[in-house]
Amino acid sequence: MLALWEAGSAHRLDPDTLVTRGLKTWDETLAGRPFSAHPRLERIGSLWNFGADPLRGELTLYHAAADGLLLQSHVVNVDQLPPTHDFAVTEHHLVFLLPPLILNKDRLESGVSFAESCQWSPALGMRVLTIDKRDWSQRHFDLPPGCLFHVANAWEEKDGTIRLHYMRSEDPMSLLSGWSVMRGEYRHSEGARLTSLVLDPATGTATQATIGEQESEFPIIALDDVGQRYEQVLCVERGPARASDMPGFDQVALVNIESGLSQRFSYGDAWLVEEHLLVAADGEPTPRWIVGTALDVRAENTVLSVFDASHLGDGPIAQARLPYSLPLGLHGTFRATAAPP
Numbered sequence: 643m644l645a646l647w648e649a650g651s652a653h654r655l656d657p658d659t660l661v662t663r664g665l666k667t668w669d670e671t672l673a674g675r676p677f678s679a680h681p682r683l684e685r686i687g688s689l690w691n692f693g694a695d696p697l698r699g700e701l702t703l704y705h706a707a708a709d710g711l712l713l714q715s716h717v718v719n720v721d722q723l724p725p726t727h728d729f730a731v732t733e734h735h736l737v738f739l740l741p742p743l744i745l746n747k748d749r750l751e752s753g754v755s756f757a758e759s760c761q762w763s764p765a766l767g768m769r770v771l772t773i774d775k776r777d778w779s780q781r782h783f784d785l786p787p788g789c790l791f792h793v794a795n796a797w798e799e800k801d802g803t804i805r806l807h808y809m810r811s812e813d814p815m816s817l818l819s820g821w822s823v824m825r826g827e828y829r830h831s832e833g834a835r836l837t838s839l840v841l842d843p844a845t846g847t848a849t850q851a852t853i854g855e856q857e858s859e860f861p862i863i864a865l866d867d868v869g870q871r872y873e874q875v876l877c878v879e880r881g882p883a884r885a886s887d888m889p890g891f892d893q894v895a896l897v898n899i900e901s902g903l904s905q906r907f908s909y910g911d912a913w914l915v916e917e918h919l920l921v922a923a924d925g926e927p928t929p930r931w932i933v934g935t936a937l938d939v940r941a942e943n944t945v946l947s948v949f950d951a952s953h954l955g956d957g958p959i960a961q962a963r964l965p966y967s968l969p970l971g972l973h974g975t976f977r978a979t980a981a982p983p
């Protein structure tokens with residue numbers, strides 16, 4: 643079990659006790675290189691991941707087998723590499739969306755925070771880099787300037803066309819203004835919406851369209867669909883009635899990427915909804931449940947909810963309420979424990 647971040651090696655944990663066992667470095671040449679918190683596990687059990695070092699302009703790529711052994715690694719040099727949080731894999735490619743948010747080394751060394759050291763440089767546009775898994779060959783596509791935090795997934799058609807979904811915002815303000823929460827201040831900036839992107843290898847063009855009706859984040863697909871064609875993206879949303887002085891999300895939604903139609907459940911305005919996951923029963927490919935935590939701000943309790951994945955709009959089929967609040971998180975996973983006696 644690995645605890646992941648994006649500024650260095652992962653940490654190994656004991657899956658039963660959560661005791662820290664040390665760093666996971668794969669091999670000595672990779673020690674200290676970043677290993678992102680968004681690895682992608684393919685259906686066959688193999689893992690792809692990357693680590694972005696924006697100060698050196700290096701993207702480290704990792705490919706590990708289902709048994710946990712490193713199969714290959716590779717370092718790609720990228721000019722003006724932004725801090726990169728997420729990526730996508732398809733059958734033959736790794737796909738990176740590179741927003742024009744560039745880390746300014748001088749600002750960072752002057753002692754301001756990492757977020758405040760990032761400079762919005764829209765003249766660069768949003769660059770798309772695809773890397774062929776078979777020979778590390780690269781292709782570049784261009785998009786108008788835009789920003790992102792999370793990618794949902796991608797797949798590749800027979801003719802090589804790549805279709806991808808991500809949460810796109812016009813600029814980085816919704817990401818960067820979140821830092822003011824640390825000072826107890828919040829004023830909302832327009833956030834990201836689910837966006838469909840098509841990369842056409844024949845013409846070298848990238849086209850995109852917004853499909854999300856609401857501001858949203860934390861896009862999730864069924865684990866079995868990584869790199870494969872998929873129909874639905876689960877995400878959390880900011881409902882239209884959300885007060886402008888209230889951060890975060892209040893709804894969970896399952897969006898059909900072809901029709902754009904969503905089913906959704908609103909927790910209510912005084913809630914902070916965290917990432918929800920699609921959960922399948924053992925041995926079944928289609929997720930049966932949606933599971934996630936949310937903070938009930940008025941009661942100051944964290945609540946775990948379980949929904950029937952085919953009837954999200956009906957509300958939770960089960961809820962467990964803690965008598966206290968957990969710290970808000972980003973991503974997580976749920977692991978089955980032994981059934982109670």
Ligand SMILES: [Fe+2]
Pocket residue numbers: 679680727728792972973
């Ligand atoms: Fe993330």
